[in-house]
Amino acid sequence: MLLQCMKERGGVRISFRALKRAQTELQICEAATGSCRMGILELTFILVFYAVSAEIHKFGWYKHIYRENKKPANQVISFIDDIPTGIYNSKTKIFKYINGFGSEGKLFVPESIQTAHCQICEALRYGDYDDLVKDTNTTYMNDDFFFLQFVKGCELDTESGTVSSFTYYALNGVHFMHVDQKISRWVSSHPASQRIVQIWNKKFGIYNIISEKECHERLQKNLDWLYSKTDTPKVNILYREPDGTDPSSLMCHVTRFYPRDIDVIWYKGNISLENEQIRGETLPNADLTYQVEVVIEEPESTADYHCVVKHRSLKENELSMVWAPQTANSKIITWICVFVLLPLIAGIIICCIKQIKKSHSQ
Incomplete structure (x- = not known):
């Protein structure tokens, strides 16, 4: 601007x-x-x-x-x-x-x-x-x-x-x-x-x-x-559900890097999505390192996506972070943990506390 x-x-x-x-x-x-x-x-x-x-x-x-x-x-x-x-x-x-x-x-x-x-x-x-x-x-x-x-x-x-x-x-x-x-x-x-x-x-x-x-x-x-003046980038992947007006999206947020020049590319398997991704402006942080966001829209829930970052501060000049989407099976396992394992663990803890109190009273 x-x-x-x-x-x-x-x-x-x-x-x-x-x-x-x-x-x-x-x-x-x-x-x-x-x-x-x-x-x-x-x-x-x-x-x-x-x-x-x-x-x-x-x-x-x-x-x-x-x-x-x-x-x-x-x-x-x-x-x-x-x-x-x-x-x-x-x-x-x-x-x-x-x-x-x-x-x-x-x-x-x-x-x-x-x-x-x-x-x-x-x-x-x-x-x-x-x-x-x-x-x-x-x-x-x-x-x-x-x-x-x-x-x-x-x-x-x-x-x-x-x-x-x-x-x-x-x-x-x-x-x-x-x-x-x-x-x-x-x-x-x-x-x-x-x-x-x-x-x-x-x-x-x-x-x-x-x-x-x-x-x-x-x-x-x-x-x-x-x-010699370098700061290594920190990478986070964020998934956003569709909200009626905007589609679902995957964002690769790269921050705290210096110098400013950086490459951030999404891959689907071995296929580069550089032409499909949406890259925001590279912006300064409060400490005057830099940050940038790169987004892909409507990712497939079963596909393998990973964000590849290339920067001068990286020893191997490249950093890759994989997005692991929650499949139907993984969601079922999560609900089992919430509704079965957690109450079971809570019950065991309560029983142990009662047993300890009982032994002290005797």
Whole structure:
């Protein structure tokens, strides 16, 4: 829906309160555990502009500038794919690696250098913020509040070896302007940004777009660290009886997995049902692992169905769970257990209790 919204309207609107909440949750998580994943909103802003797959990896920085007590404030999150690797904000003025990133020293830029870089960029980005607000305030929005989102980075396709850079700006949740790397120019995504785009194109070189060589080197060095970040999927099979409006169905619910890329396929015996099954969206959990549901409708009660899951975290790369439907005979056995064995067991227990009481009274 968010991607469709961007395609149709040329922008993505994001709640200011939701943004603040997502960032607060990230800060609490980092402070308490030292380990947390990208907030849902930051992740959405980053992923909305380009495809995600097992072969494509990216690194970069997400920045959020806003006003706090009438003064500009900002937060910076560095990331690889959808995992935050470091955090900086204008209150602490210190950059800190998180999620175990930076533990191998020589592969990473020291925190002190990252801190200095963030502090220098802070003043420059406040200038960007003021320019955009002044320009937009007369043509587009009121001045109740403004917040600027900025994402810059690059991606590497490990299959083809191709590298590409990206730079996007959004103001008050609306995709505003971006860099077209092919022509090395800023491109306006909203009428209110046209004048500022013309100005920025005159000084394009100062924005230090990430080079293909730098992108390739950084990602290649960090792929081993990235591949170590995995969570194994948990699989449950649920059967739903027909209810008059909906047919019976089998659902394979796969959850708590990371990374996001996963294959889930229903089989009937040895026959794949990939073309018949209904797959829902892959959604984030509260702990920012992922979950997905895959459904088949009107399963045969006597057929052999099993759900096969393929994921990078699995040692054998595959997990299979079989659905065992209750046949008529198994239902009869169940009722025998309920109406015969349980009363019999209860009777034996009562007799034993009476016998014990009788022996104590004597």
